[in-house]
Amino acid sequence: MIVKGNVISAIGPAIPTPNGARIVEGKGATLMPGMIDVHVHLTFSALTEPQLLAPDLTPQSAEAAAAVQAKAMLLRGFTAVRDMGGPAFGLKAGIDAGKYQGPRIWPSGAVISQTSGHGDFRLPNERSRRFFGKPARAEELGATFIADGRDEVLTATRENLRFGASQIKLMAGGGSSSEYDPLDVTQYLPEEISAAVAAAEDWGTYVAVHAYTPRAVRRALEAGVKSIEHGQLLDEATIQLIGTRGAWLSLQNLPPPLPSDPPERLANKMKVREGSDHAWAWAKKHRVKLAWGTDFLFRPEENSEQNTYILKLKQWFTPAEILKIVTHDNAQLLALSGERSPYKGKLGVVEVGALADLILVDGDPIADIDLIGNPDRNFRAIMKNGVFYREPASARRVP
Structure with missing residues (x-):
């Protein structure tokens, strides 16, 4: 090859090697596309809650803290993230200018x-901007x-697009890690979600929503949302509906709760973790467009486990299916941004004309998927x- x-220009056994080319020996190794994590929070995962x-x-x-974690993420083999x-x-x-190293x-x-x-991050002493005039x-x-x-939803959506958002993230339901919005609640009225969808579609892109419950997800789908983030509390019929609508289900295997978590937060996190098994299995059964991400938050020490969280998919998928999800399939979700793609x-394939985001794995990850769990040891390049x-x-140059 x-x-x-920055692109793959040729693949095959008898390609003439250009003068001055750098030759990398791949014997005993497997060349695969760079991996993609489609649900990260680069800043929120780089800092603890007290630091934030x-x-x-x-x-x-x-930004400086996030840059440190971004470089480490790239060196784990994640060449693109959402x-x-x-x-x-x-x-x-x-990163794009070369000031930092990190994924796309x-x-x-x-x-x-x-x-x-779920995104109302105000402290107890912070009052409503609408009534008291001061932003949180x-x-x-x-x-x-x-x-x-x-x-206001239209303005917020358009502000993000103005600054370069490739997709819009809307909070459509409660959360397991937040103080003020219960896990079961549905958020945003249909007309509010529809406003964000219309504004995003006018810019050729889409809305993704944070949502766990059938009611929240069904409301989002009716409004035209294209990506459901989480969904671990869905029933089978709603997961099937995601597939019927041609939307994406962006799932995660969330970290275990901390013993120090308040009792209600602990209970919510356990509900979400317990629902993961059904969500992955039903999504596979109904051939829903599936994407994978980590969604680490507020615990920077967890970031080093990013690769091992891929291996948690072994209970539902074969090694080949797992590799396809974290490369090709995740790349298809990124492509949903259309002209707003930066x-x-x-991405996500090794073929002529594709962007040269690549990993050289020491061994065969289809035969042993655990290889990708230890990038420091097993990723040659x-x-x-x-x-x-x-x-x-080792590499050599052609004269």
Whole structure:
């Protein structure tokens, strides 16, 4: 195979080697596409909750912390990610300009939430912007837009698109890790969700929603939402409906709760974890468009486990199916951004004309999927956009 510039230009056993080419020996190794995580929060996963709430946190210090984690993510073999909410525009620009090392980022920008919704990150002493005129600190940091009514949702959506969002993230239901919105609640009225969908579609892209319950997901699907994030509390009929509508189910295997979690948060997290088994199995049964992500939050030490969370899929999928999900299938979801995609070219495959985002694995991950769980040991080389970020141990140049 030959990489020219940032694309794969030729594949085959008898390709003439261009003068000056760098030759990497791949004997005993497997070449695969770079992996993709379609549900990350690069800033929220780089900092703990106390750090995010600290009064001295600035956009610059948050970006610096996220940049450290972004580089580590790339060196685990994740060459592209979809950031599903939070201040990521500056980090993305820094990576694209070469200031930082990290994966390609499809940013959502600030999450859009109703008052009392899953993205209402106000502290107890912070009052409503609408009634008291002052934005919440989380809004000022680019973490969230608290938007109520059709007009505010339209404005928040368009603000994110103005800054370069590749898709829009809307909070359509309660959460397991939040203080003020119960897990079972449905958020946003149909006309509010429809407003975000219309504004996103006018820009050639789509809306993804945070939602767990059948009621929240069905409302989102009726409004034209294209990606359901989470969904672990769905019944089989609703998962089948996602497939019928041609939408995506972006699922995760969430980390275990902390013993220090408050009792209600602990109970909610256990409900979500217990629902995962049904959600993955039903989605496979009904051939729903499935995507995989991690959704780590507030516990930076967990980020190093990103690869091992892929291996949790072994209870539902074969190694070949797992590799397809975290490369080709996830790339198809990224492509749903259309002209709002920040990077032009094909990802998730090794074929002529595709972008050169590649991993050289020491061994055969289809025979032993556990190889991808230890990237430091088993990834001989990692390339993004035609550039090595993990150098192969041995290479030579053609004169």
